[in-house]
Amino acid sequence: MQLLRQTGWMIVRQLRNLMREPIWIALMVIQPLIWLLLYGQLFSRVGALRGGASSYIEFLTPGIICMNAFFGGSWSGMAMIADLDRHVIDRFLAAPASRFALILSQVVRAGIIAVIQALILLLLGLVLGVRIHGGALGWLVVFAAAALLAMAFAGLSHGIALTVRREASMIAAANFVGLPLMFLSAILIPPTQMPHWIAQISRFNPVNWGVHAARNAIVNGGHWGSTGLYLLLLLAAVAATSLFATWSFRAYQRSI
Amino acid sequence: MDAIVAEDLRKHYKDIQALDGVSFSVRDGEVFGLLGPNGAGKSTAVRTLTTLTRPDSGRAIVAGEDVIRHPNRVRRSIGYVAQDSGVDWEATGRENLLLQGRIHGMAGAPLRARVDELLELVGLREAADRIARNYSGGMKRRLDIAIGLVHRPRVLFLDEPTTGLDPEARVALWDEVERLAQQESLTILLTTHYLEEADRLAERVAIMSRGKIVVEGTPGELKANLRGELVTVELGDANGRIEDAAEIVRSIAGATEVGVDGRLVRTRVPNGAQAIPTILSALDSRGFQVESVTTARPSLDDVYLHYTGRDFATEDAAGKG
Structure with missing residues (x-):
């Protein structure tokens, strides 16, 4: 109970602080739209890329939703670096604050933002002629995929933040993890168009689990069995990375 | 009864022996000063006693609980005002206090009343609903102290409370600490590298140098020895x-x-x-x-020189490096 209450108040703190940054809100809304419009235009003439969807933008929308979610999660550890720099974390740790609540609140915050951005992208997609073939369940699956993907990478990102504890190292780590995972995934092109070895590797890429789930919901409107499996895999990843981040407090506390 | 007992605490970081067998005790209701230059190990001692970091060996009891075996019980009874401000810059003074109270399991009207009381006590009532980013250094420091007090702790740790403040703000904070010690009937452990601060506030002081306590007593006793x-x-x-x-x-x-x-x-x-x-x-x-x-x-400077054979200011400057 205490854990949930603390997590709740920590989430309130983070969202409230974010809402006080108008520029951040503008970027949160505009950035995913730029991705969708830019990539949508860039690859729109390459017919082989749409992988069974009625348009490239329909194929791309679930990909961009997932890209956005996992980038957001990967960078979310910057909030932990800021809290460490401001010594807010030390203040919480010397009080009976649950370490798991500190992590869980950051992870859930990343998930909430990913869902808001997914909603914005879906609405823009509708305007651009995308149809969500999975219906109401499809919407839910897209939101779940975005949230879980952001949360899984947020856990990882916070574990790294507590381990490296420096902004420059954090940026390097996020890029090192983020860009390869993006290009080893079906965000921009279907697996059938990938070189064989990349297609094989991409099956183990958590980003891809989210992309396939979201694409099943939007483009295919089916394959619910495999979609459920992908979401379960993502949920396991969320648990694993959140525990890793909670455990990383030990490394941090050894260093001070 | 003793509010703080430290027994032979040792802690090293890589090749630095930050605590080299530190033992002392602080009586209930006492203001105790841990005095020493930068790098003497004062902050490490405080981080150990506040459960932030674990000692390599030794034992410590704070507010009747063992810091290693029951850290969460210790955390409930202590307030910790770190050397560096722990204020959340993007939140208001009031929001900072409310969250800290909630971490301590407080809620509702009692929490709101306590927060109002503290804002009044540290002179931040007017500024309570402004974002802390715009507070002056002295205001942030006073908010830090209020944050440390929100759950009515038995023991308050003040790590270098006046470092970085201008002389005027420093004197104002001294008055405040004296008032708190009486009003809140607290045990206070204060670390400082300002000798006059320990002289003014602490009933007893221990002088630390290079991870060891070199002498302990009232400021008067220590000076009388010289x-x-x-x-x-x-x-x-x-x-x-x-x-x-x-x-x-x-x-x-x-x-x-x-x-x-x-x-x-x-x-x-x-x-x-x-x-x-x-x-x-x-x-x-x-x-x-x-x-x-x-x-x-004789001043406490001389006490330091007398017991360590080293000049306080020189040691202080070296410790910053």
């Missing part, structure tokens, strides 16, 4: 003969504890005004050029 006055002679150019100069001073009747530090020769004499002419003429007759002579009644 009889007489400290005379410091600065030589113009000792030309490597500084030890000769010290030998000359040592031969003068009544001069004790002669020591050298760079171009300085120090000694303790029963009466400075009487001894200075004798010291000067003795040095002059052997060809030493004296730049300046100062005399001082």
Whole structure:
């Protein structure tokens, strides 16, 4: 109970602080739209890329939703670096604050933002002629995929933040993890168009689990069995990375 | 009963022995000063006692609970005001206090009343609903102290509470700490590298140097152990003969504890005004050029010098590096 209450108040703190940054809100809304419009235009003439969807933008929308979610999660550890720099974390740790609540609140915050951005992208997609073939369940699956993907990478990102504890190292780590995972995934092109070895590797890429789930919901409107499996895999990843981040407090506390 | 008991605490970071067998105890309701230059190990001692970091060995009991075996029980009874402000800059003063109270399991009207009371107590009532980013250094510090007090702790740790404040704000904070010690009937452990701060606030002090406690007692007791006055002679150019100069001073009747530090020769004499002419003429007759002579009644600076053989300011500057 205490854990949930603390997590709740920590989430309130983070969202409230974010809402006080108008520029951040503008970027949160505009950035995913730029991705969708830019990539949508860039690859729109390459017919082989749409992988069974009625348009490239329909194929791309679930990909961009997932890209956005996992980038957001990967960078979310910057909030932990800021809290460490401001010594807010030390203040919480010397009080009976649950370490798991500190992590869980950051992870859930990343998930909430990913869902808001997914909603914005879906609405823009509708305007651009995308149809969500999975219906109401499809919407839910897209939101779940975005949230879980952001949360899984947020856990990882916070574990790294507590381990490296420096902004420059954090940026390097996020890029090192983020860009390869993006290009080893079906965000921009279907697996059938990938070189064989990349297609094989991409099956183990958590980003891809989210992309396939979201694409099943939007483009295919089916394959619910495999979609459920992908979401379960993502949920396991969320648990694993959140525990890793909670455990990383030990490394941090050894260093001070 | 003792509010804090530290027994033979040891802690090292890579090749630095930050705590090298630290033992002391603080009585219930006492204001205790841990005094020492930068790098002496004071903050490490506080981080150990507040459960932020674990010692390599040793034992510590705070508010009746073992910091290693029951850290969460200790956390419920202590307030910790770290050396660096832990204020959340993007939140208002009130929001900072409310969240800290909630972490301690407080809620509803009692929490809101306590927060109002504290905002009043530290003089932040007017600024309560402004974002803390725009607070001055002194205001952030006072908010830190209020944050440390929100759950009515039994023991309050103040780690270098006035570092970085201008002299005026420092004196204002001293008044506040004195008032808190009475009003909230707290045990306070205060670390400082300002000797006058320990002199002013602490009922008892322990002096730390290089990870060890070198002496412990009331400021009065420590100063009383040093009889007489400290005379410091600065030589113009000792030309490597500084030890000769010290030998000359040592031969003068009544001069004790002669020591050298760079171009300085120090000694303790029963009466400075009487001894200075004798010291000067003795040095002059052997060809030493004296730049300046100062005399001082015992201060905690002298206590530090007396027990460590090192100058406080020099040690302090070295510790920052």
